[in-house]
Amino acid sequence: xxxxxxxxxxxxxxxxxxxxxxxxxxxxxxxxxxxxxxxxxxxxxxxxxxxxxxxxxxxxxxxxxxxxxxxxxxxxxxxxxxxxxxxxxxxxxxxxxxxxxxxxxxxxxxxxx
Amino acid sequence: xxxxxxxxxxxxxxxxxxxxxxxxxxxxxxxxxxxxxxxxxxxxxxxxxxxxxxxxxxxxxxxxxxxxxxxxxxxxxxxxxxxxxxxxxxxxxxxxxxxxxxxxxxxxxxx
Numbered sequence: 001x002x003x004x005x006x007x008x009x010x011x012x013x014x015x016x017x018x019x020x021x022x023x024x025x026x027x028x029x030x031x032x033x034x035x036x037x038x039x040x041x042x043x044x045x046x047x048x049x050x051x052x053x054x055x056x057x058x059x060x061x062x063x064x065x066x067x068x069x070x071x072x073x074x075x076x077x078x079x080x081x082x083x084x085x086x087x088x089x090x091x092x093x094x095x096x097x098x099x100x101x102x103x104x105x106x107x108x109x110x111x112x113x
Numbered sequence: 114x115x116x117x118x119x120x121x122x123x124x125x126x127x128x129x130x131x132x133x134x135x136x137x138x139x140x141x142x143x144x145x146x147x148x149x150x151x152x153x154x155x156x157x158x159x160x161x162x163x164x165x166x167x168x169x170x171x172x173x174x175x176x177x178x179x180x181x182x183x184x185x186x187x188x189x190x191x192x193x194x195x196x197x198x199x200x201x202x203x204x205x206x207x208x209x210x211x212x213x214x215x216x217x218x219x220x221x222x223x224x
Contacts, residue, residue, distance in 0.1 A: 004156070033209060042217060043157070043201065048210035056210040090156050094209060102209040104156030 002027070004093050004105035012111045013081050021076040021108045025093030031055075032074040033094075033102055034066060038087035046089075049074055050096065081112045116140050119202055119215030128224050132189040136202035136215045139183065143204040143213075146178050148187045151199045151217065160200075161187065192222045 005024045013019050025032050034046040045058040049068035063079040072093075078085055088109050092102040119136045126132055134148075145164055149157035161176035163169045163185075169176045175188040185204070189196055199217040 031209075040216070043203075043212075043214040045210060045212060092156075092209070099208055101159060101162070104158065106154070106156045 004091055004103055006089075006091050006105040006108050008108060009106070010109045010111070012113060015081055015083060015112055017081050019078045019081060019085075019110055021078075021089050021091075021110070023074045023076070023091030023093075023105060025072050025074070025091075026103060028095065029093035029103075030072050030096045031094045031100075031102070032068055032072065033092040034074070034076050035090045035092065036060075036087045037090055037107070038084070041087075043090065047076070078110070083112050086110060086112045116213050117202065117204065117215040120218055121216055123219040123221050125221045125223065126192055128192060128194060128222055130192050130222070132187075132192050132196070132220060132222075134187040134189075134200050134202075134218050134220070136185050136204075137183055138185070138204060138213075140204075140206075140213075141180070141183065142206045144207060145205050146176070146185050147203045147205075147212075148174075148176055149201040149203060149214075151201060153198075157201055189220075192220075194222050194224050196220060197222050 031050045035043045048056040066076040068074045088107040090107045092104045094100045094102040117138045148161045151157040166180045173190045177186040201217040202215040203212045205212045
């Protein structure tokens with residue numbers, strides 16, 4: 001069974017640009033979570049989508065946004081990139097709801113120069 | 114004070130050693146406690162999951178939670194070079210959308 005897949009693996013953007021990161025959950029999983037893992041800061045919760053709706057949001061500015069498509073895949077958009085946005089962005093998925101185990105993908109390494 | 118504190122290491126041990134990894138936390142509302150292992154350039158994978166205080170054993174791994182002291186531990190017996198990774202503690206009041214992670218401890222097991 002395929003795990004959570006994320007694309008691209010690496011992304012280099014210039015400050016002020018927009019970045020789009022994609023996530024395909026495990027087949028049958030309807031919940032998708034996005035986390036940021038910045039150097040020295042640890043994993044921080046960004047967004048939770050379930051059944052196409054945003055269910056919860058972490059303490060990040062509005063320029064971090066996303067959506068979940070009918071096939072449960074998800075997209076994270078980061079607008080007006082700042083140097084501090086450089087991080088590993090991890091997507092995780094779980095069966096319906098937030099109380100079932102979430103499995104992580106390998107992440108997208110975003111570098112802002 | 115950060116919600117979850119974890120020594121970043123690195124912690125270097127010889128093969129076969131018993132490893133002790135620890136986290137302290139400040140939020141007494143945390144009910145669910147987890148340990149993740151993250152290899153370099155990989156996503157975290159869930160190792161252990163415990164609810165409330167007590168011990169839980171799974172093979173060479175034992176997770177321990179002391180809610181009165183706000184302290185959790187992961188013990189690894191007979192450590193192997195393949196255990197070399199970063200270990201992240203995580204905890205939540207309820208639900209994966211509110212997981213709070215420690216910064217992770219890097220473990221190096223030498224043959």
